Amino acid sequence: MYQIKTFNAIAQAGLDHFKPNYALNQTDNADALLIRSVDLHPYHFPQALKAIVRCGAGFNNIPLDVATANGTAVFNTPGSNANAVKELVIAMLITASRNLFSAAKYAAANNGADISTRTEREKTQFNGTELAGKTLAVIGVGHVGARVAHAAGDLGMHVVGYDPYLSANDAWHIPTTTVRAATLEDAIAHADYVSVHVPKNTETTHMINAELIAKMPQGVVILNFARGGIVDNHAVCEALDAGRVKRYMTDFGDPEILDRRDVLVTPHIGGSTEQAEANGAVQGAETIMNFLETGNVVHSVNLPTLEVPFMSQYRLTIMHQNIPNMVGQIATLLAKNDINIESMSNAARDNVAYSIIDTNNLQAQADLLHQLRQINAVYRVRLLTRQAS
Ligand SMILES: NC(=O)c1ccc[n+]([C@@H]2O[C@H](COP(=O)([O-])OP(=O)(O)OC[C@H]3O[C@@H](n4cnc5c(N)ncnc54)[C@H](O)[C@@H]3O)[C@@H](O)[C@H]2O)c1
Numbered sequence: 001m002y003q004i005k006t007f008n009a010i011a012q013a014g015l016d017h018f019k020p021n022y023a024l025n026q027t028d029n030a031d032a033l034l035i036r037s038v039d040l041h042p043y044h045f046p047q048a049l050k051a052i053v054r055c056g057a058g059f060n061n062i063p064l065d066v067a068t069a070n071g072t073a074v075f076n077t078p079g080s081n082a083n084a085v086k087e088l089v090i091a092m093l094i095t096a097s098r099n100l101f102s103a104a105k106y107a108a109a110n111n112g113a114d115i116s117t118r119t120e121r122e123k124t125q126f127n128g129t130e131l132a133g134k135t136l137a138v139i140g141v142g143h144v145g146a147r148v149a150h151a152a153g154d155l156g157m158h159v160v161g162y163d164p165y166l167s168a169n170d171a172w173h174i175p176t177t178t179v180r181a182a183t184l185e186d187a188i189a190h191a192d193y194v195s196v197h198v199p200k201n202t203e204t205t206h207m208i209n210a211e212l213i214a215k216m217p218q219g220v221v222i223l224n225f226a227r228g229g230i231v232d233n234h235a236v237c238e239a240l241d242a243g244r245v246k247r248y249m250t251d252f253g254d255p256e257i258l259d260r261r262d263v264l265v266t267p268h269i270g271g272s273t274e275q276a277e278a279n280g281a282v283q284g285a286e287t288i289m290n291f292l293e294t295g296n297v298v299h300s301v302n303l304p305t306l307e308v309p310f311m312s313q314y315r316l317t318i319m320h321q322n323i324p325n326m327v328g329q330i331a332t333l334l335a336k337n338d339i340n341i342e343s344m345s346n347a348a349r350d351n352v353a354y355s356i357i358d359t360n361n362l363q364a365q366a367d368l369l370h371q372l373r374q375i376n377a378v379y380r381v382r383l384l385t386r387q388a389s
C-alpha cells in the first residue's frame, strides 16, 4: 500500500483517481505529498518521502535543495490551470481598460431617485479605451503566457513576447503574430499593458522595478497574475502616484497596495476554477502513481526527465549527485553482485542525476541496496518490481 498525504484543497476528482492500493492521509510518514500552495519551507521532510507533486504551476513554496538532499523528487502539473489564469487575465485587461471596478462601485452607491438622470450625466467619468489596437507585452510565454498571447491577439491587440528560456516545445504554442522581443526593455518599450507570467525565483524577483517602469510608456497598465514579489510594490505605488502607471492589477495582495483606487487585488484565484482544480489533481495523482510504480520521471522540477519502458522484472532507480564516476561505481557494484543489466539509462539536470537500471536477476537484494546506498553522493535508491498489467 502506498501512503499519500495531501495539503490544501485537492479536488475530489484527483483523490478518486488513485488506485485501490493507495491510502490517503493515514500517516505523516507518507511516500508522497499532493499539495497546492502550502509553504513547505518549514516542513520536516521524512526519510520515507519519495515524491512531492504540486497540483499547479508555481513551486516556489517548496525548498528544492532540501527535497533533493532528502532524495525526494518534486513535480508540478504544467498547464493544468493555464486556461483559468488566461481567462482571469483577459477579464482584468478589460476591467482596467473599461474602468469596470470603479464604475460598478459608483453604480452600487448611486441609489437615489434620480438614478437614471445622474447616471447619464456622470457616466463620462468612466469612459474607457478599447483593447483592440493596443500593445500588450507578455513577459514569460509559457503555458499561461502563450494562451494570453492568443486571446489578446483575438481581441485585436498587438502582442510582444519576451522569454529567453522558452522551451522548443512551448514555442510551438505561441501565435505567429506575437513579436519576439530580444530584451525585457524592448518588450515593454511601447506597451500599453504589461503582463508577467514567469516563475518566481531570484532572477524574477522585482524584475518589474522602478528602473524598468521608467522605461514603460506613460499610463501603462501592469498585470501580475504570476506571483507576489515579481513586481516591486513600492515602485509601482510611486509610479501610480506620479501618474506614470495607470493601474496595477494583481492576484497577490500586500498591505502597501490594498485600499488604493488604482490597484485591483484578487485573492490568488488565478487557478481557482472547477476545471483547473480537477485537471491539476488528476494530473497530480497520475504523476505520483507513475513515479512510485515505474520510477519514470516526467514534469519534475528538480530531476531530469527520464522515461524508460518497464520491461524487466526488477528496476533500480538511483537519485544521485551529478559528478564523475557515479554510473561507473553503480555498474561495478552490480557486476560484483553478479547482476546482469538489461538496460541502464542516466540523465542529469544541473547538479542532480538519475539512473534507471532494469534487470531480471536480483539476488541478495537487501545487501545490494545497502551497498548502493553507501556510495557517496547517492541520495536515494529504490527497488521496484514490475506489476502485472
Ligand atoms: N495566479 C495563479 O493562481 C497562478 C496560476 C498558475 C500559474 N501562476 C504563476 O504563473 C507562472 C507561470 O505559469 P505557467 O504555467 O505559464 O508556467 P510555465 O513554466 O509554463 O511558463 C513560465 C515561462 O516563463 C519563462 N521564464 C522564466 N524565467 C524568465 C525570465 N527571467 N524572463 C522571461 N521569461 C522567463 C519560462 O521560460 C517559461 O516559458 C507560474 O510559475 C506561477 O508562479 C499563477
Ligand SMILES: O=C(O)[C@H](O)COP(=O)(O)O
Pocket (backbone or CB within 6 Å): 036, 037, 038, 055, 056, 057, 058, 059, 081, 268, 270, 271, 272
Ligand atoms: O502556481 C499555481 O499553479 C497557482 O498559483 C495556483 O495556486 P493554488 O493551487 O494554490 O491555487
